[in-house]
Amino acid sequence: MTTIHVNGRAFEIAVEADTPLLWVLRDTLGLTGTKYGCGIAQCGACTVMLDGQATRSCQVPVESIGDADIRTIEAIEEDEVGRKVVASWVAEQVPQCGYCQSGQVMAATALLKQNPNPSDSDIADAMTNLCRCGTYNRIAAAVRRTAV
Template sequence: MITLTVNARAYEAVVDPDTPLLFVLRDSLGLTGTKYGCGIGQCGACTVLLDGEATRSCQIPAESVGTQSITTIEAIAQDPMGAKVVAAWIGGEVPQCGYCQSGQVMAATGLLKQNPKPSDADIANAMTNLCRCGTYNAIADAVRRAAA
């Protein structure tokens, strides 16, 4: 059994220690806003915040999280920076199909928590999540709006 702090709440889950955090969140805790994309840490659909830093949850064993605080898309609007990002996403009508957007919002929030005034290069370097709909320009614009 492992204990995780997710969205400011303690959860216990009976899982193999090396189970990826993504599957604990989705399958054991029912927090399905974090998406499975590629399973190899490349697409970013599974991005969550670990102590405020954007992390690909498919690549981190749940037991290695320890006492770090996990924030998922379900609670991101409760974070002041996350609320700004969500408002910018809605205001800019960013999503098309929407599948990658929870990971995109989490990556943008993580970026802005680390760097509240990112340059265009900072945004390009941080926003590496894949979007099959190609909304990259709208995503970058939304990050700029959230930072303003």
């Protein structure tokens, strides 16, 4: 048994040590807001916050997590910055198909928690998740709207 800390709660899980965090979240804990996209940490659909850092969960083995604090989209509005990001996403009408949005929101929240007033360059550097619908301009606008 392994204990992981997700969204402020401790969970005892029985999985293989090399199981990716993504599958623990989705299949073991039933937190399906974190999406599977590519499986090779390129698209960002699986982004969660691991100790405040945007992390692609499809390539993080559960054995490497230790006591880290994991935050998923299911708890994003419990965070003041996350709540503001979601409001900006709605105001800017960012989502189209929506598949990448949970990862995008997690990446934006992590950025704004570390840098409350990012430059356009900072936003471009941090927001590397793929959006098949091409809403990158709206994503950047929502991040700017949320910035202090």
